[in-house]
Amino acid sequence: MEEAAALFKCTVRAGNRRLSRLNIRAIVEHIMQVLRNDFSKDVFASEYTKLLVKDVLSVRKYCSEMPVELWNELIILYGGIMAHPTVQFDQISVVKVIQLVCHHMAIQSTSLSTGSLFDDFVSTVRHARSEKVATVLGYVLAALNTFCQSVAIIARTKLCHLGETVFSDMLSIWKTSQLHVKDQVIQYFHFQLELHHPLGVVNESEGAQAANWCHWKAFANFFQIL
Structure with missing residues (x-):
């Protein structure tokens, strides 16, 4: 073999x-x-x-x-591997696969099968809080940012929910990580601000959006600092 x-x-x-x-x-x-x-x-x-x-x-x-179906099969397979890491896989290579697939599908304007990926990224970010290797953590967050940017047009509501769900985890990572990792977290937070408040709008009638306004408003003080 x-x-x-x-x-x-x-x-x-x-x-x-x-x-x-x-x-x-x-x-x-x-x-x-x-x-x-x-x-x-x-x-x-x-x-x-x-x-x-x-x-x-x-x-x-x-x-x-x-082919489109092959891209989607690949992202589903590696999304599951990323969310449940094992010793058999090199974690950096796994998240690089996710990042490359999202990048190429966005370039080709190909419809990305996002269903399970949101849950996969929630699990991955929560696992990443205890990640001690800065290089792995940096690649995980880079993959998350690439994914978010690649599906923003078709999945704004889900991305808002993702941001609100992992906010505490991302804040913990930001507080304890090296500079290049902090940069990825800041990029993610800026992206969430743009999703929730495009062009700086505040009210829903103007185009602002949140999955849960109570949760999102609880983060307002941090975002004012940011």
């Missing part, structure tokens, strides 16, 4: 050297099939995820040829 995996990686990298002539559907479907199998996932999870980041999702030709 290890020989087969090594052959697969060599094939992908050889294909890239020949101007990316491989079938993107076959590549991604194989990776997802391996990661959905409990036995093969334990062995190849980390290496296949790194391969996906470095040699597949970083290749423009592959991304332009990726």
Whole structure:
């Protein structure tokens, strides 16, 4: 089995050297099939995820040829992995996959399947409060910001709810983190302000929106400082 995996990686990298002539559907479907199998996932999870980041999702030709349903299958699979991290996966590579998928789907104006991702990000942010490695935390928040920006037009209400749900967690991260992580948190808070109060409007009649106004108004003092 290890020989087969090594052959697969060599094939992908050889294909890239020949101007990316491989079938993107076959590549991604194989990776997802391996990661959905409990036995093969334990062995190849980390290496296949790194391969996906470095040699597949970083290749423009592959991304332009990726079918919509495959993007959505990939985001659902890795959203679940991100929300429930295990030792088999390199967490930085996992969140890089999420970030790259959101980025490419936004560029292509492709409809992102967002359903479970909101819950996945709530779980991930809450888990991130105890994350000690600043690099991992930075990538998690960068992925969250990319996701929010990619679905803002179609999911404003859900994003408002997400922001109100994880506000305390994000504030805790901001208080205890290094500068580059704080920057990601500030970017997220600014984005939430724009969602709730576009162009600075205050009232709902003017276009302001919140999932729960009581919760949102409780954060007002912090946002005035911000």
